[in-house]
Amino acid sequence: MKVCGQNIRKIRRSKDFTQEYMAFEMGISQKAYSDIENSKVKINLEILTKISDILEIKPSDICSISHKCGTGGSEDKYQGLLEYMKKNNISIPEEYL
Numbered sequence: 001m002k003v004c005g006q007n008i009r010k011i012r013r014s015k016d017f018t019q020e021y022m023a024f025e026m027g028i029s030q031k032a033y034s035d036i037e038n039s040k041v042k043i044n045l046e047i048l049t050k051i052s053d054i055l056e057i058k059p060s061d062i063c064s065i066s067h068k069c070g071t072g073g074s075e076d077k078y079q080g081l082l083e084y085m086k087k088n089n090i091s092i093p094e095e096y097l
Contacts (some may be wrong), residue, residue, distance in 0.1 A: 003063070004048075005036060007061075007062045008036065008037050008051055009037045011055050011057060012037075019034055022051070026047075026050050043063060
């Protein structure tokens with residue numbers, strides 16, 4: 001998770017966005033946003049999607065589904081989710097395939 005927070009900070013700074021701006025866009029406090037960048041909270045798909053939308057990047061640019069981000073088994077969970085979505089005819093954006 002630490003890598004994800006560091007990546008978010010690096011990308012945010014490269015775009016000259018402040019933590020206050022990011023927090024405002026996400027509808028959270030600056031402290032809550034700071035906790036995301038400092039890896040004090042787990043980054044879930046909702047948070048990852050909101051941040052990537054604001055930064056206009058793909059979620060995988062922040063945090064790939066691998067051993068570097070999150071706990072073990074993430075890849076299996078990700079593949080399981082993709083299988084479920086395919087089986088139930090749920091649209092999957094191309095960047096997630």
